[in-house]
Amino acid sequence: MIDQASAIKQHGTIEQLQPGFAAVRIRTIAGNMTSDQFRTAAGLADKYGRGQLHITTRQSVEIHWVQTGQLAAAFRELLAAGLLLAVRGRRIMTVIACPGKALCRRGLGDTADLAAQLNAGMVGQELAGKTKIAVSGCPSACAKPQINDIGLHGVILPAVTGNCSLCNLCGQNCNSQAIEVRENNLSIDRDKCAGCGQCVKHCPHQALTAQKQGFAVYVGGKIGKKPLLGVKVFAVIPEQDALGYVQAILNAYRQLSLQGERIGDVIQRIGLPPFRQEIIRQQAKASEG
Missing domain, CATH: 3.30.70.3340 (Alpha-Beta Plaits)
Structure with a gap:
């Protein structure tokens, strides 16, 4: 207490x-x-x-x-x-989240569980600047992870097996227009694919499977007088490793920040590659420990 x-x-x-x-x-x-x-x-x-x-x-x-x-x-x-x-000042703020897969038909990740873990282990910790975290269950990003210092959303990267009947139900359910059936072949444009997983869900023959599933991770977003859009640092991480990735980001932030800087400010000052490399270094350090 x-x-x-x-x-x-x-x-x-x-x-x-x-x-x-x-x-x-x-x-x-x-x-x-x-x-x-x-x-x-x-x-x-x-x-x-x-x-x-x-x-x-x-x-x-x-x-x-x-x-x-x-x-x-x-x-x-x-x-x-x-x-x-609730928390104020230069600390980790209240974690926000959408209902996720427990209630939403589009949900891919267990947002409530991850938010509860983040709340129990991290909210209130003092940092160089205030730090906001948001978790969404899918790429629809209802919790706005891209405008938070650390943001995650559920994602599926689909892969095609050899069982495709070319019915094109996957394409009809792809709002990103990333799927094309042409010359008896099904192809996925990885640059267009949002990772929503609707193609996998609607395939009647399991010709599309989840090659990778978990969370996409963004850093550096914020609103206010000088808004910044967060940048994607990891396209997909395993859901069970999300807590460790967030901790590595926070450790990198502690290592690289100046007093008063938020994560986006650090990235603007030093660049994204050094910040991402420090995240990876912090992950390796945690694994060794």
Whole structure:
């Protein structure tokens, strides 16, 4: 259990426009809360705020209109109820995620499980700059991994076997137009393929299989006054290794960053190849350890 003083120092508060009032932000795991947790949050909003809850863009829940003199009491009740506090400052922020394969028909990866692991092991750690992580279950990228410091989305790289009947159901279900049936032959344009796996799913003869499946990994994205689009550093990694890859990225960031820099700023300063090489070095170092 985090003590009250540490919680306020680490998580802080968000001052409102109105003097004497602040917002308190509750962290969710992959955007999920139980109905009991929502009822508790609602009760605290009635007690300390004005009976209103706000869902943030990073899947947290804010209680507005908390008087600054009541912040300590509000924090104490939040912690006692087992609710998590969101993170502020130069730290790893709340991890956001889409529902993933547990609920979405397009989902390829277990986003909720990975987000829970990232939340338990990494959120709140201090770094050179604030660090946002997003996990999506497929290339539709609903959690916007490309505009986060570290982003992952589920992916399948298909391969053709010798059982193709040339029915073209795969091509009809390929929104990227990466599949072509011509001269009794099925071909996949790897440059166009988004890795959504719909061709594998809709093939009635299992002529298309998942050659590789896991997560694509992006680094360096951010929004704000100077937005950057994240760059893909790994086309596909095994799902079971995702936590280790994220840790290697964070270790590389710690090694290469200057105070106040976010990952995208580091990449702009030194270039992507040195940053990627440091990730690989950190992976090798972890394997040796």
